[in-house]
Amino acid sequence: MGHNASHERLTAYFERIERLIEERKGINDDIRDVLTEAKSEGFDVPAMRAVLRQRAMAPEKRMEQFALIDLYVTATGMGAPREA
Amino acid sequence: MGHNASHERLTAYFERIERLIEERKGINDDIRDVLTEAKSEGFDVPAMRAVLRQRAMAPEKRMEQFALIDLYVTATGMGAPREA
Amino acid sequence: MGHNASHERLTAYFERIERLIEERKGINDDIRDVLTEAKSEGFDVPAMRAVLRQRAMAPEKRMEQFALIDLYVTATGMGAPREA
Amino acid sequence: MGHNASHERLTAYFERIERLIEERKGINDDIRDVLTEAKSEGFDVPAMRAVLRQRAMAPEKRMEQFALIDLYVTATGMGAPREA
DNA sequence: ACGTTTGCGCTTTAGC
DNA sequence: GCTAAAGCGCAAACGT
Numbered sequence: 163m164g165h166n167a168s169h170e171r172l173t174a175y176f177e178r179i180e181r182l183i184e185e186r187k188g189i190n191d192d193i194r195d196v197l198t199e200a201k202s203e204g205f206d207v208p209a210m211r212a213v214l215r216q217r218a219m220a221p222e223k224r225m226e227q228f229a230l231i232d233l234y235v236t237a238t239g240m241g242a243p244r245e246a
Numbered sequence: 247m248g249h250n251a252s253h254e255r256l257t258a259y260f261e262r263i264e265r266l267i268e269e270r271k272g273i274n275d276d277i278r279d280v281l282t283e284a285k286s287e288g289f290d291v292p293a294m295r296a297v298l299r300q301r302a303m304a305p306e307k308r309m310e311q312f313a314l315i316d317l318y319v320t321a322t323g324m325g326a327p328r329e330a
Numbered sequence: 331m332g333h334n335a336s337h338e339r340l341t342a343y344f345e346r347i348e349r350l351i352e353e354r355k356g357i358n359d360d361i362r363d364v365l366t367e368a369k370s371e372g373f374d375v376p377a378m379r380a381v382l383r384q385r386a387m388a389p390e391k392r393m394e395q396f397a398l399i400d401l402y403v404t405a406t407g408m409g410a411p412r413e414a
Numbered sequence: 415m416g417h418n419a420s421h422e423r424l425t426a427y428f429e430r431i432e433r434l435i436e437e438r439k440g441i442n443d444d445i446r447d448v449l450t451e452a453k454s455e456g457f458d459v460p461a462m463r464a465v466l467r468q469r470a471m472a473p474e475k476r477m478e479q480f481a482l483i484d485l486y487v488t489a490t491g492m493g494a495p496r497e498a
Numbered sequence: 499a500c501g502t503t504t505g506c507g508c509t510t511t512a513g514c
Numbered sequence: 515g516c517t518a519a520a521g522c523g524c525a526a527a528c529g530t
Contacts, residue, residue: 169405172294175284176406179298182277189270190521193263194512200259208513210256211520214263274522293398295523300403314377315384321421322428324385340462343452347466350445357438358507361431368427378424379508382431442506446526460528463505 201207281291300308369375384392453459 171287172284172289172402173406175280175289175294176298176301178280179277180301182273182280183298183302186270186273186277189266189273190511193266193270196259196262196266200256203255205256205259208519210259210263214260214267217260217264218267270521289402290395290398292524293395293402296395296399297402297406300399301406311377311380314374315380318373318377318381318424319384322381322385322425324381339455340452340457343448343457343462344466344469346448347445347462348469350441350448351466351470354438354441354445357434357441361434361438364427364430364434368424371423373424373427376509378427382428382435385428385432386435442526460504467505 197207197210200210281294284294285291303311365375365378368378387395449459449462452462
């Protein structure tokens with residue numbers, strides 16, 4: 163009884179998650195389609211991915227970190243900080 | 247100018263993809279939420295994930311894989327694959 | 331000068347860590363090589379990884395986990411259980 | 415016979431890999447120890463990790479990529495390229 | 499100690 | 515088909 167209810171709840175969780183996973187798969191397909199379309203127009207897909215990565219970084223957080231990073235970079239004589 | 251048109255198209259691609267990535271992130275959050283909810287009811291999340299993986303596999307492939315695993319476990323003298 | 335001494339110590343830390351990271355990378359390469367060799371003899375690498383995961387688990391924990399997985403699989407009306 | 419030989423070889427592979435995994439674990443422990451030591455001298459561990467990540471990038475490859483990346487970044491009006 | 503967040507390894511997929 | 519990269523899950527680490 164409580165046991166059966168438990169089974170039902172568990173099954174419901176699985177179904178919800180599997181539905182979400184399906185949606186996620188659809189989105190991944192969409193992304194792939196867009197990149198394929200861009201590629202067919204001559205755009206460089208790896209470079210586009212690189213830009214997407216860069217844009218994904220929260221700009222604020224990046225700047226916060228760089229103060230400390232530059233400090234250590236210069237301190238250890240690794241050459242021009244943020245040169246890349 | 248063809249160049250500007252190219253920029254516009256590229257920008258549009260980025261925006262479409264970033265929108266899709268946002269959606270995907272939302273879905274991942276949803277999945278995590280469902281698992282958290284299940285956990286709060288006493289379900290074991292890693293075990294649930296294992297079941298989800300099994301359900302995602304084609305039954306035939308799953309049986310093949312398990313047969314191999316059992317074979318290797320037996321071959322190397324590990325304790326009872328069955329009790330697994 | 332204390333400042334320079336600090337720089338030197340920091341640099342030393344970086345070098346020690348980077349050396350360790352190199353070693354770790356070498357080990358990962360070795361693991362990959364062994365698996366590749368095994369594969370070339372006809373062994374199934376994913377199945378081997380599954381066995382390695384099982385062997386890495388404390389036997390008692392392993393039994394617990396498998397019991398839960400079987401329980402969930404049964405509860406949700408799936409066929410033949412097993413795996414990790 | 416060939417069967418037994420197969421078991422032996424498989425077992426040998428597992429043992430080799432498990433030995434390597436042990437070594438890797440030891441290295442990870444060493445890295446953690448070094449960072450702990452650095453922290454105890456007042457160095458900022460997250461920043462150190464950031465520097466390590468930066469140093470890990472092959473400088474050449476980075477520069478190669480940046481030509482294309484900058485092209486796309488400027489093309490899409492995302493603001494100063496490589497500002498970080 | 500807990501929850502959140504970051505890094506690490508594995509898996510799978512994309513590109514060559 | 516193989517090598518290289520990205521996504522994902524897991525675990526340790528950091529801050530509260």
